[in-house]
Amino acid sequence: MKRLLPLLVLLVALLLTACPSPSTEESATSREESTQTEQQSGAESSSEVKVIRLGAAVSETGKYAREGKDTRQGYETWRKWVNEEYGGIKVGNERYKVEIIYYDDEGDPDTAARLVEKLITEDKVDFLLGPYSSSLTKSTSAIAEKYNKIMIEGNGASESLFERGFKNLFAVLTPAGNYTQSGLKLLADQGAKTMVLAYEDTAFPTSVAEGAQRWAQEYGIEVLAVETYPKDVADVSGIMSKFKDLNPDIFVGGGHFNDALLFVRSAKEINFTPKAMLITVGPSNPEFVAEVGADAEYILGPTQWERTMSWKGPWFGTAEEYAQRYEKLWGEPPTYQAAESTATALALHVAIENAGSLETDAVRQALLDLDIMTFYGPINFDETGKNIAKPMGTIQIQDGKIVVVAPEEAAVAEIRYPMPPWNER
């Protein structure tokens, strides 16, 4: 009998895995959700009010916990506004309240895939909002495509997402290849002729870097050297010394926030002074100035969105008005991840209203036809689902402040160029 015991335990355990796990998970999260919805839509609610169900698997724990939180808060900013102020999404003559079911994908591809599958097949959501990061968007968008569900996202910028022929994937953000476009154009106009490039060898930075080389060629900037470095790099002084010998006009670099700090510190240490430093991720984050202090001056960086940008739309007003609303709700200023998440949900909202229907085909067509101006910038999808209308902004740190210097239509200040040597500041 003793030999049978483990097998019996295994049998019971295996069967248990299938049955209760969906119900326990679901009850926990969606109970919480529906109570939230009920509280907000007042006491009458639930049975009579029509509801549009959206689903999102976004990291709450794991390596994307921080960006995941911004993503959720961005979606929630829209949901609260649509339910409480706007009065629900107009579909034909009826108003629909919005309910969003969130799950924590832990930044893990298996968990993300399982949860998106669950949102579609068990929670029966009408539309999906995207997860955080390109790689999670890759695997989950394939599931959405299989079930013919629209997934609209604002946090996966890798261009190859849109080269798979998916009909149901849409993204409001500027794709990675265009990150450096407005910055390089501005620098070329200022007379910069040569450039060096260093990037982290992962999906998103690689897309950015490939784009940077394309744009450099377009604007007549010669690329003197290209270096890659691994994820979580601890020291970049080797790369920087090599670059110093080449004496370039522009340094372009980056992958993650930490790399930005390393580049600035290392450049100062060896006294490497290009005329401009354009760092992909980092400078647009207020914490960058806090970390690097005065050395952050003159550093340029691309940004999807800044509250100081001059964009304005009929739904949340100007970028600044959106930022104030966000601050009031969450007690912290919005990051661009938060703003693009709000814009993501907003684009879906407008498309549903234009379609006058919740049918996937009608809404997809409405998304393809969409051409609107919002607090986040213009939104107009091409046939692959990319937002081709929105240019990437470029910011510069000036007197400790993050100010937009390009493109012209969103800029609020002149670029300070060239950057003075580190010891003459």
Next chain:
Amino acid sequence: MNIWQRMASWRGLIGWLILVTLLALYPYTGLSGSQLFTLSQVFVLVTLASNWNLIGGMTGYVDFGHAVFFGIGAYTMGILVTPVEMAFSPHLTFWQALPFAGITAALFALVIGLPTLRLKGPYFSIAMLGTFVAMREIIRIAAPITGGGKGLDLPPVLDRISDYYFTLALMGFVVAFIWWIRRSEFGATLIAIREDEVGAEMRGINTTQHKIIAFVTAAFFTGLVGGFWAWQNTYIDPDVVFIESRTVEMVMMSMLGGLGTVWGPPLGAVVLYFMRDILWANLLDYHLISLGVLLIVLVLFMPEGILGTLGDRSSTSLLHLWRRERHPSPSNQDSGGNT
């Protein structure tokens, strides 16, 4: 061995086949795509844990880098089937590519096993961990073929019911195979190596050959699982394929169930998966911490896992494996004794 014992010893396999048959019929009760998918993820974990157990539990070589074979399988599949035009992309179908996923992993195990299996205890564990990390970087550098950090897209073809049956069949076969190995002379030899390698050698056992066979076999099936995983995830890059947690998970699941036992690792895999979900649903903010604490408690108070605690004599503990060079424990030597 009397008749009762003989029958009892067959019961394991019969019970297993019944379980697999029941699981094969289960989808007819109308499971949703997500339930099918959840179960097939569990089957994958069971298969991985069982394979790890072959080298880690039975042979006693604690492999902290076993997910390298998963990764090689995944990348073999990715390179062979990707619709993107790379330096080498033959555009095979899933079934054409699958055997190569296993074979490449097995060949790599042969090459890497010859030097590393000479190492003992923690040295082997660390060498394999190094192999795992190194492979991730090699894949990154080999960008013309592997897509480097940008990763590789696979055809976005998903079919949850086929995935379910594929993973079920693979799990059914692998666990039955491990069961058979455990009863065979080969399995007894592996346990003899685990308990006293020098002694086994003195008795005329070709220990190197046995270790290599076990290692290559485990790598082959792990490679198959990796190949399948790449297919169903429709996208691979070094960071999603070579996740440290995957290699740690295999060790944890085996330890939890009972290192070296046939049914321990499958049980450990199921329990761990299940536990994570419960914790996730009830303690969202603390679920990772509570999972960690729970595992520490288990390792401290049930070092031989669930089945070892229940009295399965073929079980062992991690500490024992790492210390055995200094303290060969005489009490465990008879566990290889069904030869």
